[in-house]
Every structure is written in structure tokens, then in C-alpha cells.
Amino acid sequence: MVAQTVAFGIIATAMVGAAIGVVRSNSVVRAALYLIVVLAGAAAQFILLAAEFVGWVQVLIYIGAVAVLFLFGIMLTRAPMEGEPQDNDQRWPAFVVSVFVLGVLVALLVDAFGAQEIDLVAPTTTAEIGDSIFRNFVVPFEVVSMLLLGALVGAIALARRD
Amino acid sequence: MLRYAWIIAFIPALSFFLILFFGKRMPKGGSEIGIAALGASFVLSVVAAVQWIDKVESTEGGEGGHALGALGQAFHVAGEAGHTVVEPVLASVSWFTLGGVDIRAGTMIDGLSVMMLFVVSLVSLLVHIYSTSYMEGDRRYTYFFAALSLFSASMLTLVIAGSTLLLLVGWELVGLCSFMLIGHWWEEGANSDAALKAFFTTRTGDIGLIIGIVILFFGAGGTFDIPTINEMAVNGEMSQTVLTTASVALLIGIIGKSGQFPLHTWLPDAMAGPTPVSALIHAATMVVAGVFLGARLYPVFFEGFHIADGGLNAMAVIGGITVIIGAALAFVQNDIKKVLAYSTISQIGYMVMALGVGAWLAAVFHLFTHAFFKADLFLGSGSVSHAVHTFDMRKMGGLRKVMPHTFWTFIISSLALAGFFPLAGFWSKDEIINTAGKADYDFFLVVGLVGAFMTAAYMTRCVWLTFFGEYRGAEHPHESPKAILVPLWILAIGAVFAGFLNATAFDIHKFTEWVEPTSAFPEVIVPEFSVPLAVFSFMVAAAGVAVAGAYYVYGMGPRGLTERNASARAGYTFLENKYYLDHLYTDLVVGSIKGPIARGTYWFNQNVIDGVVNAAGTGTRRVGRFTYDVIDQKIVDGSVNEIAAATDETGGLLRYLQSGRVQRYALILFASVGVLSLALVFAN
Amino acid sequence: MELNLFLMLAAFLFCTGIYGVLARRNGVLVLMSVELMLVAVNINLVAFAAFTGAIAGQVFALFVITIAAAEVGVGLALVLLVYRNLRSPDLDNLDSLKG
Numbered sequence: 001m002v003a004q005t006v007a008f009g010i011i012a013t014a015m016v017g018a019a020i021g022v023v024r025s026n027s028v029v030r031a032a033l034y035l036i037v038v039l040a041g042a043a044a045q046f047i048l049l050a051a052e053f054v055g056w057v058q059v060l061i062y063i064g065a066v067a068v069l070f071l072f073g074i075m076l077t078r079a080p081m082e083g084e085p086q087d088n089d090q091r092w093p094a095f096v097v098s099v100f101v102l103g104v105l106v107a108l109l110v111d112a113f114g115a116q117e118i119d120l121v122a123p124t125t126t127a128e129i130g131d132s133i134f135r136n137f138v139v140p141f142e143v144v145s146m147l148l149l150g151a152l153v154g155a156i157a158l159a160r161r162d
Numbered sequence: 163m164l165r166y167a168w169i170i171a172f173i174p175a176l177s178f179f180l181i182l183f184f185g186k187r188m189p190k191g192g193s194e195i196g197i198a199a200l201g202a203s204f205v206l207s208v209v210a211a212v213q214w215i216d217k218v219e220s221t222e223g224g225e226g227g228h229a230l231g232a233l234g235q236a237f238h239v240a241g242e243a244g245h246t247v248v249e250p251v252l253a254s255v256s257w258f259t260l261g262g263v264d265i266r267a268g269t270m271i272d273g274l275s276v277m278m279l280f281v282v283s284l285v286s287l288l289v290h291i292y293s294t295s296y297m298e299g300d301r302r303y304t305y306f307f308a309a310l311s312l313f314s315a316s317m318l319t320l321v322i323a324g325s326t327l328l329l330l331v332g333w334e335l336v337g338l339c340s341f342m343l344i345g346h347w348w349e350e351g352a353n354s355d356a357a358l359k360a361f362f363t364t365r366t367g368d369i370g371l372i373i374g375i376v377i378l379f380f381g382a383g384g385t386f387d388i389p390t391i392n393e394m395a396v397n398g399e400m401s402q403t404v405l406t407t408a409s410v411a412l413l414i415g416i417i418g419k420s421g422q423f424p425l426h427t428w429l430p431d432a433m434a435g436p437t438p439v440s441a442l443i444h445a446a447t448m449v450v451a452g453v454f455l456g457a458r459l460y461p462v463f464f465e466g467f468h469i470a471d472g473g474l475n476a477m478a479v480i481g482g483i484t485v486i487i488g489a490a491l492a493f494v495q496n497d498i499k500k501v502l503a504y505s506t507i508s509q510i511g512y513m514v515m516a517l518g519v520g521a522w523l524a525a526v527f528h529l530f531t532h533a534f535f536k537a538d539l540f541l542g543s544g545s546v547s548h549a550v551h552t553f554d555m556r557k558m559g560g561l562r563k564v565m566p567h568t569f570w571t572f573i574i575s576s577l578a579l580a581g582f583f584p585l586a587g588f589w590s591k592d593e594i595i596n597t598a599g600k601a602d603y604d605f606f607l608v609v610g611l612v613g614a615f616m617t618a619a620y621m622t623r624c625v626w627l628t629f630f631g632e633y634r635g636a637e638h639p640h641e642s643p644k645a646i647l648v649p650l651w652i653l654a655i656g657a658v659f660a661g662f663l664n665a666t667a668f669d670i671h672k673f674t675e676w677v678e679p680t681s682a683f684p685e686v687i688v689p690e691f692s693v694p695l696a697v698f699s700f701m702v703a704a705a706g707v708a709v710a711g712a713y714y715v716y717g718m719g720p721r722g723l724t725e726r727n728a729s730a731r732a733g734y735t736f737l738e739n740k741y742y743l744d745h746l747y748t749d750l751v752v753g754s755i756k757g758p759i760a761r762g763t764y765w766f767n768q769n770v771i772d773g774v775v776n777a778a779g780t781g782t783r784r785v786g787r788f789t790y791d792v793i794d795q796k797i798v799d800g801s802v803n804e805i806a807a808a809t810d811e812t813g814g815l816l817r818y819l820q821s822g823r824v825q826r827y828a829l830i831l832f833a834s835v836g837v838l839s840l841a842l843v844f845a846n
Numbered sequence: 847m848e849l850n851l852f853l854m855l856a857a858f859l860f861c862t863g864i865y866g867v868l869a870r871r872n873g874v875l876v877l878m879s880v881e882l883m884l885v886a887v888n889i890n891l892v893a894f895a896a897f898t899g900a901i902a903g904q905v906f907a908l909f910v911i912t913i914a915a916a917e918v919g920v921g922l923a924l925v926l927l928v929y930r931n932l933r934s935p936d937l938d939n940l941d942s943l944k945g
Contacts, residue, residue: 004847012855019859022878023866035878038859042885045852046907049896054907058888061911066881066918073874073922077935087869088938093829094868101836102861108843109853116849118897124904132901133908138258144912151916158923161930822941825876829868 004120008048015041026086032070039063050123164213164251164271170206170279171318173199174286178311185304192304193294196311200287203318207279214251214276215676221248247680248272250389252324263384270324270388273677274457274526278321281533282447284656286314288649289442292541295645296438296548306346306436313339317447321454325386326375329455333371333419336448337364343443344435356434363428367418371455374411377404378462388458392682395461402465409466412455413477420452421507422514423484429507430491433499433553437544440499445506445540446533453513457526460517464684469520474605478518482609484511489616493623497553498543501624505579506536508613512594519606521597523678527664528594530673531586534656535575541653542572545646546628549639555627557635564639567647569629571654576625578657580618581703583696589661592696600689611702618706626714666691779813852893860886873925873935877918884914 014037021034039062046055133141177199185192254268269275290310297306316339320332338361345357375386381404382391394400416422421429432444443449456463456477467475488508495501509532516525545568546561547553562569578585581592595610633639641647664673669691859882866879888907895903929935 005851008847008851012851015855016858019862019882022882023862023870023875028872028874031875031878035881038882039885042889045855045889046892049852049892051892051895051904051907054888054892054904054911057908057911061915062881062885066915069918069922070874070878073877073925076926077872077874077929086872086875088825088871090826090829091869093833094865097829097833097836097868098861098865101832101864102857104836104840104843105857105861106854108839109850109857111843113850113853116897118847118849118852118893120847120896121899124895124901128901129904129908132905135259136902137905137909140909144909148912148916151920155919155923158920159926823938824940825868825937832864832868 004048008045011041011044011048015045026084028074028086029071031086032067032074035070036063036067039067049118050120052123053126053129164210164217165253165269167210167251167253167269167271167275167279167322170203170210170283171315171322173203173206173315174311174318175315178308178315181304181308181311185308190294191307193290193307196307197287197290197294199311200283200290200314203314204283204287207276207283210271211276211280214271214273217251218248218273218676249681250275250679252389254324257327265327265386266325267328268324269322271322272679274454274679275321277526277530277677278454279318281530282314282317282321285442285446285533285537285653286310286317288537288652289438289541292441292544292646292649293436293438295643296544297436302346306343309339309342309346310439310442313343313443313448317451320451324388326378326388326391326459327386329388329458330371330375333415333451333455334368336443336451337361337368337419340364340432340443340448343439344432346436346439347434350434353434356428356431360428360432363425364418367415367425367452370411370414370418372415374408374415377408377411378459381405381408389682392459392461395459395465396682396684398465400465405462405466407466409463410476412459412462413480416452416456416477416514417480418452419455420449420510420514421484422452422480422511423487426484426488426507430495430500430503433497433503437499437540437547440503441537441540441544444503445536449506449510450513450529450533453510453517453525453529456514456517457522457529460522461682461684463517464520467518469518470684475518478515478603478606481511481513481515481518482606484508485515485609485613486511486616489613489620492616492620496555498546498555498558498624498628499540499553501555501620502536502539502543505539505617505620508617509536509579512591512610512613515606515609516594516597519598519603521594522683523664523674524590524593524597526677527673528590530663531578531590531657531660534586534653534660535578538571538575538650538653538657539579541646541650542568542575545642545650546572548642548646550635550637552635552637555624558628558633559631559635560629560633561639562629565629565641567641568650571650572629573625574654575657576621578661580621580707581614581699583700584661584665586657586659586661588696588700589665592699593664593666595699596689596692596695599692599695611699614699615702615706618703619710622707622710623714626711667693667696782809782812785809849893849897852889856886856889856893858886859883859889871936871938873928873937874922876937877921877925880921881914881918884910884917 018034018037018041022031022038025031025034039058043055043058043063046052046058174196177195180195181192185195188194250270250272252268252270254266257265257267259265290307293306293310297303300306313336316332316335318332320329320336323329323332341357341361344360345354348354348357378391379386381400382394385391395405418425429444429449433440435444463469463477467477469475469477485508488504488506488511492501492504492508495504509528513525513528513532516522516528543553546558546565549561549565549568550558552558574585578587581587591610591614595607595614598604598610599607662668662670664671863879863881863883863886866882867876870876870879888910891903891907891910895901895907925935928937928940932939
């Protein structure tokens with residue numbers, strides 16, 4: 001148990017630092033690399049939570065596909081690598097709002113869940129997840145497939161030069 | 163084979179992927195894969211047909227078991243058929259389970275689906291062969307064949323579907339393929355517009371189909387199974403309300419897909435696609451999917467529309483209107499493909515009308531024969547355009563000398579379409595008219611005869627303009643290559659002989675025996691062959707040819723009527739503008755939705771929203787001004803200045819809010835969410 | 847392990863994401879911040895799945911991942927379009943909503 005908490009602490013610290021890096025870095029490429037750290041950290045947390053399959057999917061899709069997509073986006077929009085600040089003029093209001101929301105959330109969470117514990121049982125197997133998707137969530141699954149198709153067509157239609 | 167009919171649809175699906183991935187690297191650009199796949203499908207369809215016939219013959223107790231012998235006995239007098247029951251062959255697998263309902267995907271093979279399998283795979287195979295020459299050198303040659311394969315796979319799925327859900331899947335897929343193929347040359351704006359129009363118009367009808375399927379699902383106690391639904395409809399286990407609403411909804415689907423009035427406007431525009439596509443999709447197979455649906459779920463329509471009572475019903479009326487308006491529009495077209503397109507609309511109108519008057523068999527039989535001669539006519543028009551590089555009949559003429567094969571096949575198919583004895587169209591059209599008369603639908607008997615007259619007349623005009631007279635174009639026409647002529651002749655042979663399968667005059671009822679369902683099917687009237695009526699309908703067709711011939715060939719009758727007579731001119735203009743239906747749709751329906759809503763939203767934005775913001779700003783300023791003018795002068799200077807400054811800031815704040823920048827709005831959004839959740843926490 | 851540890855981490859990531867969405871000029875960076883928020887949601891879903899023992903949370907996390915992929919695809923296409931039309935990926939230039 002202690003080992004897990006320690007592991008959580010290390011990963012969480014890395015994630016927090018990287019997340020701040022994502023929103024503070026002035027280099028877009030560096031921000032993308034920080035984002036990969038956050039995403040990898042999240043995958044590690046999933047595995048810590050015995051959600052093995054979700055963890056690997058996170059690695060495959062987020063780090064494998066989404067991050068690459070971001071790097072493409074950066075390349076295509078010729079974002080500056082260094083130098084000029086990437087923040088706009090409402091930095092301080094934004095900071096205030098986000099800290100305010102964080103405060104509200106933390107207060108709510110402490111109030112609602114106090115010190116309740118997660119007792120981890122055996123890791124969820126992929127078979128169980130597949131079973132659940134195709135038994136109880138068939139319609140959402142089909143809808144998501146249509147959504148992906150729509151996004152695919154939409155992205156091509158938007159980005160095509162004609 | 164009957165239990166494994168899914169293989170027939172699976173082969174072209176496989177071919178679609180093969181062409182997509184390997185087509186470009188094949189020596190002939192992928193067309194050989196498509197032809198091989200469709201060839202295999204066709205052979206398997208024939209096997210399935212033979213097995214089905216064998217099954218029917220053996221159930222009827224005769225000297226069954228000899229499928230080929232059965233073909234030989236085609237002229238043998240058929241005994242009392244229809245009392246023995248031949249169940250359709252069902253096969254299904256569990257597709258998925260949803261809320262405790264096991265949804266099954268399966269095939270249902272009976273005479274109807276076997277007949278459709280045969281027609282679809284045969285026409286598709288011929289169109290594939292034809293396209294190798296017609297599409298030669300096209301920049302998307304491989305893609306074209308991939309789409310043809312996908313279309314064949316979807317259409318075959320549609321006709322063997324054993325559940326309404328699977329049928330819907332096939333139905334939507336053929337619509338998608340139709341869209342892809344109409345827009346094959348999308349570089350030209352008109353083509354992609356036509357593709358979109360076809361897609362959206364048929365989609366409008368599809369909404370009806372989906373609603374109908376859902377109604378039937380619940381009406382039948384939670385099943386998509388077609389045999390079950392039909393059985394319940396026949397046995398009166400579904401309430402009349404359910405059946406009637408389902409019939410109306412499904413009829414809308416038929417209207418959209420099969421180009422019936424008033425949603426027929428997409429079909430002529432769909433001629434923007436390559437001609438083989440028009441022959442396959444917009445003449446022989448996809449557009450008759452609506453008729454197929456009507457035939458497949460016939461018990462639902464039969465009970466839902468009270469067809470047995472001989473009263474007017476929506477289905478017969480829609481079909482009847484379409485017969486006449488389609489034929490009338492075919493007169494004023496100068497584009498040969500558009501003539502054929504309106505002719506198709508009119509002929510499918512016959513089928514829908516036939517279903518509506520209880521002539522199930524006649525409708526399906528006409529579908530069967532129509533597939534041959536109409537596909538042949540389209541392919542023939544493609545062959546003509548191959549030679550003269552235009553579809554405009556005013557630039558043709560005199561082609562019979564240079565293109566003898568195309569000419570003869572076109573003539574044969576035109577005569578078949580016009581209903582000349584003893585070609586295919588005669589038998590099927592006569593059967594529709596005959597049944598309409600026998601089933602107390604005298605009105606539709608007249609409609610059928612008028613339609614036959616008009617059909618003969620416009621086809622005469624079309625043939626005359628294309629093949630006779632002097633050549634009016636500037637090209638050097640030549641006969642088409644073999645890959646085009648062979649399919650033309652095969653279909654022409656079909657157009658001659660297909661009708662003999664149910665040549666009631668010679669007491670041949672093979673088509674009835676093989677195709678008409680014997681289980682879960684309402685009692686429909688099968689009339690005796692009537693010699694006077696047949697002679698009369700033949701005379702009507704001949705009169706159509708004669709009148710049109712006299713008018714167009716010998717210049718008899720009122721020439722220049724449209725120039726001299728105002729009402730005749732008005733009629734012509736009315737027809738030329740296709741009854742203004744397109745204008746109605748774009749201007750009235752789309753315009754009425756688009757314009758006012760857009761204007762209304764704009765007005766609301768400009769006047770109300772901006773007004774509120776501006777009024778708030780100016781209002782506060784005015785308050786400030788007022789306080790400055792009135793109170794300041796009379797009471798205290800300092801406090802007033804404060805107020806004025808505050809109002810100015812209020813105005814500034816409101817300006818800040820409406821910056822037009824999304825992130826500013828998002829900032830306000832998140833701040834408000836935070837404040838609201840805090841408020842909620844404190845409220846509890 | 848305490849449930850709140852995960853929830854706090856998620857809350858922090860979410861608010862970082864909010865800050866990024868509100869304060870970043872570059873469209874690509876805004877999209878990255880949206881990803882941060884989605885990851886936070888996923889951590890919540892999986893943490894609650896472990897907490898309640900119901901598998902649905904994990905399934906929904908999978909759906910969220912899928913949708914996030916679609917969102918990035920369309921989002922980047924939009925940013926690309928903005929860049930192509932305005933020669934800059936900055937969102938500050940987009941103020942025609944002002945009316």
C-alpha cells in the first residue's frame with residue numbers, strides 16, 4: 001500500500017510539473033513534450049488503479065497518435081520554437097478564475113469524499129471490458145464509430161486545399 | 163447454397179477491398195477483380211435459383227428434383243399451384259444483444275430474393291464488362307470499379323436480408339454508393355451537386371423507412387424478423403393502426419428511393435454519373451429497391467392500406483400519378499439519358515401502382531423484365547454517346563447505319579418497353595393492367611393504358627431522333643467495341659425472352675410458381691389472361707408509336723403549336739420546368755426555412771442582443787448625463803462626478819464583455835460556473 | 847489508497863487546462879490544454895471505477911479517449927484553416943463574433 005502511495009506521489013509530482021509546463025512554456029514543441037509526460041503519467045496512474053487496458057490504450061492512442069498529430073499541427077502552422085510569449089492579455093484573469101475553480105473543486109472533494117479508501121482488487125482483464133462494451137454499451141460504441149467517421153471526413157474536408 | 167446465400171454478397175464486398183488495396187497494381191487496374199467477383203456471384207446466384215426452383219418443384223409433388231428438367235418443361239401446363247406451401251430458407255447468426263433483445267442478422271431466401279439475386283448479379287456483371295471499355299482511360303478507373311463492387315455487395319445484401327435492420331443497412335449502403343458514383347466526375351460542380359441532391363432526397367425518404375421499421379419492430383413485439391412480421395400482419399396479430407402508420411412511413415421510403423412523385427426530381431439529375439452507373443443503379447437495381455421493399459413487406463401494405471377492398475390507397479395513387487407525370491416529362495427532354503430517366507420513373511410508377519392495386523406478381527414481374535430492357539436502353543445510350551460524345555439527341559440522327567448493333571438492341575428494348583407483343587414488356591405490363599381491371603381498380607386500368615400509350619410515343623420520338631434521319635452532329639460516329647456490344651446483346655435477348663416466363667396467354671405460369679410466396683402472404687387476385695384487353699393494350703401501344711411517328715417523322719399534326727398557341731406554350735414550359743417542383747423545393751421549402759430563420763436570427767442578434775447591450779450602455783450613460791445635468795447643477799458636484807464615472811465604467815465593462823473573442827467568453831463562462839457551484843454549495 | 851489523491855490530481859490538471867484554454871494565444875496550445883482537461887476527466891472516471899468496482903467507468907474512459915482523438919483531429923484541422931486564412935495560428939485575431 002505504501003509503495004503504491006509513494007509511486008502515486010512520484011508520478012503525480014511529475015504530472016503536476018509537466019502540466020504547468022504545458023501551459024507556461026513559450027515553445028510550442030516543448031509544450032507538446034510536456035503534454036506527453038502528462039499523458040504518460042496518466043497511463044501510469046491507470047495501471048496503478050488496476051485499469052490495465054485503459055492504461056495501454058492511453059499509451060497507444062494518446063502518446064502514439066494524438067501527440068504525433070500535435071507535432072504535425074505544430075509543423076504545419078510553423079509555430080515559433082522559442083522566444084515571444086504565447087500568452088494573451090487575459091493571463092491574470094484566467095489565472096484567478098482557474099485558481100478559484102480549483103479552490104471550489106478541492107473544497108467540494110474534501111467535503112464529499114473525506115478520507116475514503118480505494119481497495120484495489122484484482123486488475124480488470126481486457127476480456128471483462130470487451131464483454132461490457134459489446135453487451136451493455138453496443139449503441140454508444142456504434143455511435144462513437146460514426147463520430148470517428150464524421151470527424152475523419154470533417155477533418156479532411158476542412159484541411160483540404162481546393 | 164440457399165443457406166449460404168451470404169457468400170454471394172460477400173464476394174463483391176471482398177472484391178471491393180481487394181480493388182481498393184491492390185487494384186492500382188493490377189495490369190488492368192482492378193477491373194479484372196471486379197469482373198471475376200461478379201462472375202462468381204452470378205454463377206452462385208444461378209445455382210441458388212436452380213436449387214430454389216428444384217425445391218419448389220419437388221414440394222409441389224410433381225416429378226421434382228430435376229431443376230434443369232423444369233426449365234425444359236417451361237411450356238408444360240402448370241397444375242394447381244399455390245396450395246402447397248414452400249417456406250423461405252432462413253439462416254441467421256446472432257448479431258448483437260441490446261436490452262435483452264437478441265438482434266439477429268440473417269438471410270431469407272425465397273423466390274423473390276432468388277429472382278433479385280439473379281437480376282442484380284447479371285446486370286452488375288454485364289455493367290462491369292461494359293465499363294472496362296466505356297471507362298477506359300478514366301482517371302479514377304480503379305476507384306470506379308471499387309465503388310461498383312461495393313454497390314453490388316450492398317445491393318445483394320439488401321435483397322437477401324432476412325431482417326428489416328439488415329435490409330436498412332443494405333438500403334443505406336446502396337444510397338451511399340449511388341452518391342459516390344453519381345459524383346464520380348466531381349470536378350464539375352454540376353455533378354457533385356447532382357450527387358448531393360440524390361443523396362439528400364433519398365435520405366428524406368429514408369427517414370420514413372427508419373420510422374416504419376421502428377414502428378414494425380414494436381408492433382411485432384420486438385423483432386426485426388421479416389417472416390415474423392409478415393406472418394403477424396397476415397394473421398391480423400398487429401393492430402390496424404400500427405399497420406397503417408407503418409405502411410405510410412414505409413411508403414415514404416419507397417417514394418424517396420424509387421423516384422416516385424413528388425420526390426422523383428433527383429433521378430434525372432443523377433444522370434450526371436457515368437452511363438454504366440445509370441444503367442446499373444438508376445435503372446435496374448437501386449431504384450427498384452423501393453419496389454422490392456414493398457414486395458418484401460407486402461402483407462404489411464396489403465393490410466395497412468386495405469388493398470383487398472378495392473378502395474383508393476396512397477400507394478396506388480402515388481404510383482398512378484408517377485406513371486403519367488414521368489411519361490409526360492419524357493416528351494420534352496432533349497438529353498437521351500433524361501428521356502430514359504423519366505421513363506424509368508414512369509415504369510417504376512407502374513410497379514408501385516401494381517403493388518397498390520394488389521398485383522404483387524405483376525409488379526415483381528415488371529421489375530424483372532424492366533431490368534433487362536431499361537438497362538439495355540441505358541447501355542445503348544452510353545454506346546451512342548461513346549460514338550458521338552454527347553447525350554443531346556439534337557446532335558444525333560441517322561446512327562442506324564453506322565451503329566447497327568447498338569441500333570438493333572435499342573430498337574428491341576424500346577419495343578419491349580413500349581409493350582409490343584411478344585417482347586418482355588408486353589407480358590408484364592399487360593399483367594399489371596389486367597390485374598388492376600380485375601381487382602376493381604378500373605381507374606388504374608385507364609392510367610395504365612394511358613401510360614402505355616405515352617410510353618410508346620416518347621420512345622418513338624427518342625428512337626427517331628437518335629437513329630433515323632440525317633446525322634446532325636460534327637463527330638465521326640463509329641460502332642462501339644465488343645466489350646460494349648456483348649452486354650447489349652445479352653440484355654436484348656433477355657428483353658425478348660424474359661417475358662415468356664409468365665406468358666399467361668400460353669398458360670405458362672413459371673414465374674408465378676417460382677417467385678410468388680406461398681407462406682405468410684395475403685390472398686391476391688391472379689386474373690386469367692384476357693385476350694381482348696391484351697389486344698387492346700397492344701393496340702394502344704401501336705397507336706402511340708403511330709401518332710408519335712406521324713408527328714415526328716412525317717410532320718403531321720399541329721406543328722409549331724407551342725409558338726402559336728399560348729396555352730400550349732404554357733403547357734410546354736410547365737413540363738420543361740418539371741412542374742416547377744425543383745423550384746418549389748429550393749425556393750419555397752429551403753428558401754422559406756433558410757431565409758426567414760437566418761434573417762430572424764440576424765434581426766434578433768442585431769436588434770435584441772445588441773440592442774440590450776447598447777441600451778444598457780447608452781441607458782446608463784443617459785442616467786449619468788441626466789444626473790449630471792439635473793442633479794449635479796442643483797445638488798453636489800463631487801458625488802455626481804462619481805456616478806458619471808461609474809456609469810462610464812459600466813458601459814466600458816459591457817463593451818469588454820462583447821469582444822467577439824471566444825476565449826473572453828470562455829473566461830466568463832468558467833468564472834460563472836465557479837461562482838454558481840459555490841452558490842449551490844452554500845445553498846445546501 | 848485514498849480516493850481523494852486521484853481526484854485532487856485530476857482537479858489540478860483540470861484547472862491547469864482551464865488556465866491554458868483561457869490564456870493561450872496559439873490554437874495548438876489551446877488544444878493541448880483541452881487534452882489536459884480530458885485526461886483529468888479520465889483519471890476521475892477510472893478512479894471512480896476502481897472505487898465502486900463498476901467497470902462502466904473504464905469503458906467510458908475508453909470512449910473519452912476515442913472522442914478526444916476525434917476532437918484533436920477536427921481541432922487541428924480548424925487551427926490549420928485559421929492559419930491558412932490569417933497566416934497565424936493566434937486565436938486573438940478571430941473576433942468576428944463581435945457582430
